[in-house]
Amino acid sequence: MGDAVLELDGVTKRYGGFLAVDGVSLVAPRGKILGLLGPNGAGKTSTLRMILGITPPDDGRILLFGKQPGRAVQRRLGYLPEERGLYRRMRTRDTIVYFGMLKGLGRRRAGRRADALLAELGLAEVADRRIEALSKGMAQKVQLMTAIAHEPELLILDEPFSGLDPINQNELEAAIRRLAKGGTTILFSTHTMSHAERLCDRFVILRKGKKAFDGTLEDARAAVPRTVKIEADGDLSFLRDVKGVAALTPPPEGSTHWEVTLARGAEPQVVLAACFERGIKLTRFDSSPPTLHEVFVSLAGGDDEGTEP
Numbered sequence: 001m002g003d004a005v006l007e008l009d010g011v012t013k014r015y016g017g018f019l020a021v022d023g024v025s026l027v028a029p030r031g032k033i034l035g036l037l038g039p040n041g042a043g044k045t046s047t048l049r050m051i052l053g054i055t056p057p058d059d060g061r062i063l064l065f066g067k068q069p070g071r072a073v074q075r076r077l078g079y080l081p082e083e084r085g086l087y088r089r090m091r092t093r094d095t096i097v098y099f100g101m102l103k104g105l106g107r108r109r110a111g112r113r114a115d116a117l118l119a120e121l122g123l124a125e126v127a128d129r130r131i132e133a134l135s136k137g138m139a140q141k142v143q144l145m146t147a148i149a150h151e152p153e154l155l156i157l158d159e160p161f162s163g164l165d166p167i168n169q170n171e172l173e174a175a176i177r178r179l180a181k182g183g184t185t186i187l188f189s190t191h192t193m194s195h196a197e198r199l200c201d202r203f204v205i206l207r208k209g210k211k212a213f214d215g216t217l218e219d220a221r222a223a224v225p226r227t228v229k230i231e232a233d234g235d236l237s238f239l240r241d242v243k244g245v246a247a248l249t250p251p252p253e254g255s256t257h258w259e260v261t262l263a264r265g266a267e268p269q270v271v272l273a274a275c276f277e278r279g280i281k282l283t284r285f286d287s288s289p290p291t292l293h294e295v296f297v298s299l300a301g302g303d304d305e306g307t308e309p
Contacts (some may be wrong), residue, residue, distance in 0.1 A: 002027050003030045003115055003275070004027045004028065004029055004030070004063075005024075005028050005029065005030050005064070005065060005153060005154050005185040006027070006028035006034075006051065006062075006063070006064055006154060006187065006194075007027050007028075007061075007062070007063040008024055008025050008026045008027075008051075008060065008061075008131045008183065009025050009060055009061045009062075009063075010024075010025055010059065010060035010061070010064050011023070011024050011025070011033055011047070011050060011057045011059070011060035011061070011062060011118060012024075012057060012058050012059035012060050013043075013046045013047075013050060013055070013057055014058050020043050020046040020209055020219045021046050021047055021050070021057075021206075021209050021211055022043070022208075022209040022210045023059075023060065023210065023211075024043065024060075024204075024206065024209075024211050025060075025208070025211065026204045026211070026214060027185055028181065028185050029185070030152070030153075030185050031180060031181075031183045031184070031185060031203075032180065032185060032186075032201040032202065033176070033180050033186045033188055033199050033201050034186070034187050034188065034200065034201065034202050034203070034204065035057070035189075035190065035196040035199070035202070035203040035204070036182050036187060036188065036189040036204050036206070037113035037189075037190065037191075037193070037196060037203055037204065037205045037206070037296060037300070038205055038206035038207060038212075039191075039207070039300055039301075041208070042206040042207055042208065042209065042300065043206045043208075043209040043210075044189050044206060045158075047206070048156060048158060048187075048189060050062060050069070051064070051069060051156065051187070052069065052077070052079060052156065053069035053070055053074070053205055057095050059172070059260065064076070064154065065153070065154075075103050075150065075152075076153045076154060077150055077152050077153075077154050077155075077156065078081050078147040078148050078150070078152030078154070078156065079147055079155075079156045079158075080143060080144055080147040080155070080156070080157045080158060080160055081086045081158050082158040082159040082162065083185040083201075083233045084139070084140070084143050085143075086131045086139060086142060086143060087131060087145070088130070088131045088132040089130055089131070089132060090130065090131055091128050091129065091130055091131075092118070092123065092126050092127050092128070092129055092130075092131060092134065092142055092157050093111075093114050093115070093118065093127040093128065093133060095142060095146060096110070096113070096114035096117060096118070096142065096145045096149050097110040097111050097149075098110075098112050098173040098287055099146035099147075099149050099150075100113055100114065100146075100149035103149065103150035103152075104150060105149065105150055110149060113128075113149050113150075113151075114127075114145070114149065117145040117149065118145070120146075120175070121140060121141045121145065121171070121175060122171070123142070126138060136163055136164070137164055137165060137167075137168035140160075140163075140164060140172070141168070141171070141172070141175075144160065144175065144210075148179065148184075151184075152184065153181060153183075153184065153185060153215060154184070154185045154186075154187065155184050155185070155186045155187070156186075156187045156189075156192075157176070157186060157187070157188045157189065158189045159189065159191065160172060160176070160188070160190070160191055161173075161190070161192055161195055169195070170255060173195065173198065173199060176199060177199070178249070184297070189305065193291065193293040193296055194292075194293070196292060197291065197292040197293075200217075201216070202214070202215060202216055203215065203216075203220060203292070204219070205220075205296060205299050205300050206300070207299070207300045212299045213295075213299050213300075217292060220292065220295040220299075221289045221295060223295065223298075223299065223303065224290055224294070224295050224298040224299065225246065225261050225262060225263075225264070225298075226261075226262045226266070226287075226289070226290070227259055227260060227261050227262065227290070228259070228260040228262065228268045228271050228285070228286065228287045229257050229258070229259055229284065229285075229286040229308065230257060230258050230260065230261075230271065230275070230282060230285050230286070231256050231257045231258070231282065231284035232258075232280050232281060232282045232284075233262055233280075233281050233283070234280055234281075234282060236248070236250075236258050236275075236280070237250075237273075238274070238278065239258075239260055239271060239274060241275045242270060242271065242273075243266075243270065244262055244263050244266030244267070244270040245260055245261070245262060245263065245266070245270070245271065246261045246262060246263040246266075247260075247261040248260055248261070249261070257284060266273070268285075268287035271285075271287075272285060
């Protein structure tokens with residue numbers, strides 16, 4: 001792909017006899033947000049470590065801006081790790097300036113960049129406050145600023161919303177959208193499907209080291225069986241024999257809704273029509289498309305044997 005910022009081609013990583021990443025390929029186009037999703041032990045952390053050049057792949061190829069990971073491309077990357085790491089006794093503005101200079105900015109430019117980011121993310125009033133005196137939400141915003149102080153072309157975010165309250169989550173989401181709109185490519189690893197569903201242009205789902213899915217939200221929804229949730233006064237067992245119904249799940253104990261799994265290509269209206277023909281009075285009919293959470297459970301669910309070293 002001509003506008004690809006990041007490409008993985010058949011990448012494999014082993015730790016002794018443990019196969020952590022098994023032939024994964026993906027492409028992150030310029031200015032897009034790519035979600036890297038998967039349960040614990042799926043290979044996300046190992047994949048990120050290889051992209052960052054911390055560990056090399058055993059097989060396959062990784063290209064960043066058309067080059068292999070290494071010092072030649074490091075200054076074009078930004079990274080927000082899951083484990084936060086700020087110097088607690090440093091002042092907020094000094095912290096951002098310091099990380100900007102580590103990535104090649106001169107002191108004056110790093111200072112201007114720090115001031116702009118503090119104003120943009122609403123922390124200008126705490127510029128001289130020590131990191132240890134900031135709330136968790138404020139500190140997380142500062143951590144993001146240290147990752148983008150040098151205006152990276154590719155930003156890697158590992159669980160950026162962990163532990164944040166809803167207000168700070170919304171502010172961080174807005175900042176991420178602004179970065180992508182400005183042309184930054186973002187690789188976003190998370191367990192929180194609601195954030196991924198709102199933010200990402202595309203998704204890659206890993207399961208046991210292998211790629212289980214690669215595509216848009218619409219592609220993801222089409223990859224799993226469509227379901228309809230209904231409630232009614234009476235028995236709905238007759239729906240098992242309706243053409244277009246692949247499976248019928250009766251209400252579990254403590255619930256009143258039936259779940260109808262449609263055959264591929266069937267529309268929810270076949271269930272509605274069958275109920276009307278029988279004179280069934282429906283009290284609920286939900287044919288909403290599956291959420292990303294439901295897609296994730298379908299494509300990446302099951303046992304998680306082993307965990308990443």
